[in-house]
Amino acid sequence: MSTTDTITIEGFTAWLAAFRDRVTEHRSYLTELDSAIGDADHGANMARGMAAVMEKVGASPATTADELFKTVGMTLVTSVGGASGPLYGTLFLRLGMTAGAVAECDAAALSSALRAGLDGVVARGKAEAGDKTMFDAMAPALDAMDAAIASGASLAEATAAARDAAAAGRDATEPLVARKGRASYLGERSAGHLDPGATSTALLFDALAEVTAS
Amino acid sequence: MSTTDTITIEGFTAWLAAFRDRVTEHRSYLTELDSAIGDADHGANMARGMAAVMEKVGASPATTADELFKTVGMTLVTSVGGASGPLYGTLFLRLGMTAGAVAECDAAALSSALRAGLDGVVARGKAEAGDKTMFDAMAPALDAMDAAIASGASLAEATAAARDAAAAGRDATEPLVARKGRASYLGERSAGHLDPGATSTALLFDALAEVTAS
Amino acid sequence: MKKLINDPDRVLADALRGIEAAHADLRVDHENRIIYRAIPKDHGTVALVSGGGSGHEPLHGGFVGFGMLDAACAGEVFTSPTPDQMQEATKTVDRGAGVLHIVKNYTGDVMNFEMAAELAAMEASVEVRTVVVNDDVAVQDSLYTAGRRGVGLTVLLEKIVGAGAEQGRSLDEVVALAEKVNADGRSMGMALTSCTVPAAGKPTFDLPEDQMEIGIGIHGEPGRHRVQMGTASEIAQQLVEPILGDLDFGSSPTIVMLNGMGGTPLIELYLMYGDVAAILEKHGVTIARSLVGNYITSLDMAGCSVTVLRADDEIVSLWDAPVETSGLRWGR
Amino acid sequence: MKKLINDPDRVLADALRGIEAAHADLRVDHENRIIYRAIPKDHGTVALVSGGGSGHEPLHGGFVGFGMLDAACAGEVFTSPTPDQMQEATKTVDRGAGVLHIVKNYTGDVMNFEMAAELAAMEASVEVRTVVVNDDVAVQDSLYTAGRRGVGLTVLLEKIVGAGAEQGRSLDEVVALAEKVNADGRSMGMALTSCTVPAAGKPTFDLPEDQMEIGIGIHGEPGRHRVQMGTASEIAQQLVEPILGDLDFGSSPTIVMLNGMGGTPLIELYLMYGDVAAILEKHGVTIARSLVGNYITSLDMAGCSVTVLRADDEIVSLWDAPVETSGLRWGR
Ligand SMILES: Nc1ncnc2c1ncn2[C@@H]1O[C@H](COP(=O)(O)OP(=O)(O)O)[C@@H](O)[C@H]1O
Ligand SMILES: Nc1ncnc2c1ncn2[C@@H]1O[C@H](COP(=O)(O)OP(=O)(O)O)[C@@H](O)[C@H]1O
Ligand SMILES: [Mg+2]
């Protein structure tokens, strides 16, 4: 692994900005997905949250990952609400705690920080595989990332693998009957629709792959 | 004038039944007219009122005009409500009072009874020519009826003239700006629509012409 | 048409059944379609009767009870009740001190109440007086027309005059109070959508997505003007300005009602009230009391109306007096 | 989308401004979006905090006041508020006797209130307890799902538990009372139309003229089934039967709410209540108290829900106890 095969604070900030851009651009689409099996606010929630994040991050730039992601997590927790606020908030809070007071992360460090984030999401939301939630995009993404790293992939290659797996995981939510979150109230009627949270999670990994592309 | 050139109690009852049939058949149309410049109930009001009238009249058949039309008027007053209830109610109450305790009326007697009814409508509602109300069909109808009688017309000819004049009067309400009733609240926007009450009045004279046709 | 009904022609009868089931402190005369207080007021006290077409709930049945009406006569949807109903109600509620008829100024209501008063006076020698409410500034007033409609002010008038009657005021005093309230209040309404009269089965009018009706009444009738849809604060302006242009509120305390037409959710009504209050205050109007909610509605119409009443200490204290009805309730 | 708003992203802020202007007995913290009683309750008394997404008005802000809540945290439309809001409200209303969080069972609400309770316990050593309301029989309950939604029963629970707290009951007693009410109440809802979330700009779902959704919640979500439109009495049957099938009401007195979803006029709600009451009585259910109107809404959705609470003399007397909020007010 070369020494440039890391993601720096600037890289993290670019990631967040790219995620903000994606949820803003796809705001209506996310809301449409949430209209079908939820309450029509996921686009607004994510756009509002990431706008607040970038404002905070811009106002007081961080120098270490733990600092940066604590701000991101707390901002999401205090500006989003709903299910996605605590869940994405917890993801970033745990990610930062595990990454620690560092200025950059290599692929392995990033992956284990992300996995800590996923564990936090599970601890909060109790979702399991196949419940039709963001978990179903996030868990496959991290599995693919770990597998890529284990087989010697670069950071760019590992995040590309994560992006593809997240997208596949998102697509795989379509036939599922939801067992967690608001969509579960629809019972069988929740099948046949993509999960909004899995879709925003796929955007998160798409943004990561873009900013770490070599 | 031949002695058969009269309208009897049976004729009056047939007239009322024919009017009931017309307002029932045109219920939606009258309501549609009232939707444009009123509150969308004229069809329901007239249909409800005339159904009640025919029920009452059927249950206790009258032998004289005053009896019959008192029942008609009181039934309309107590079953219709709105503007048309007291107005049509007064029309029939006065008509009966003027016709008196008779079993039949010739054209002249009928016309003067109808005119007493019109006077009652004016006393209640204060409408003048061109206010865009039922007056604008009723007054021309009676003027035409009187003119026909004065020139020696039969009952059938006189009621036919009344029917045509009522229809023309109804049509003439279209361009008018309403000054009375609910349509007056629309100001200039009331122009360009037929008046619902003038339209039901034209049906009343149409029914009369039919049952008195030779 | 999608409505929670059994039959378009049975809406009123069925709704009265529900009102009776829901309110132990009301008595419903189903035959005559009259809603009474279960416990009549004291002898020697002026009684208040109102009524009108149905579809404006809670008006008037929701305002029967201590501190407001003694009886409400319910007509068919948007159709004034008939004289026999009002006469029956009048005879029943009279406690020997006379009866005030509160009539909204519509040709039908006025004529039917007129006939009722004639009958009541003839038949039972009840002293009947009438106040005709005509507060709608959207309608140009003139001797040669039907005049202004009675709209939102009716709610305030029934509350204030009801409180006056409860105090034991004489019929003359009650009439004077009613006339004062009517003279000092103005309203203006708007619609985002038409309502649908059950018996008609479809919306009374069509309104494109980008337009609204300004100057509507409460019977689903189109308004005075159809204009481009605006923001809440632009709409507030269009409702408040004609009211302020019509009556000088000076530095009197006022009572302000922001009323929903039936299909607009409360969150929007509060939002509108925020804008209305801000505009009134900018114009120097002092708001002493306010009321936000659905009080005089037009079936499922979306939209709202503003009513402003110029008050004084007496009116404000009558407003604050205890009231116990299903539609307004406080202080007791 | 036609709404009385200024900007889809400013709806909540603007509505809070209107609520503040309309109610002198409420205090609004605009920064934290919290509605408080203007005059806090006595020291040593358990305080009640609730909250949730906006768009359900009068819930929860309309139930802040004597006899019900001490504070309501308002989230964005249909989006649970955030933990910092609830934590702030909790610290502010605590009168030394602990605070009850009343949470409707939605993943978002539960998680955000959980975080708030953790923060409040850590930071200010306020004793916080939580009741999660889950009364919706439309949702199958299971350990492996999010469980039942909290819907109409929330209104009854806030009233009854609020009365208990006002009596000076301890936190443990208040929690037990809340759990009892939650265990003994059931609800079921239906929609004739979708609502429109302002930020989404269009209806959440489409529903043909001849169909309705049965088993909806209060967030504009589609229901469990889409069925042919029916008469009011058929609909009443479809709402009441799942409730009676889920809980045995025996011969207990019950409190029944017929709630409107926001876009349905009161005349239809009364009509529905007539049918609901008739069906309940046919099944031998004793209705001791009832409530008909818009109490927990879903923006402009047309439709209604039924809530039935199995009560006893104590619950009925807590229901009857004085309450003074903008949404419910009696007896004081
Ligand atoms: N228990 C859970 N665990 C993980 N993810 C969840 C859980 N519940 C809901 N979600 C995710 O949250 C998404 C919905 O987010 P959002 O619409 O913003 O919140 P809300 O459902 O409160 O309106 C769902 O699409 C799903 O992916
Ligand atoms: N003052 C009046 N004099 C004569 N006719 C009137 C008057 N006011 C209204 N009308 C008639 O009544 C008709 C409306 O009747 P209807 O719709 O049944 O009553 P409402 O207007 O109370 O709903 C009008 O079309 C008009 O012809
Ligand atoms: Mg959502």
Ligand SMILES: [Mg+2]
């Ligand atoms: Mg009409």
Ligand SMILES: [Mg+2]
């Ligand atoms: Mg009418």
Ligand SMILES: [Mg+2]
């Ligand atoms: Mg939500």
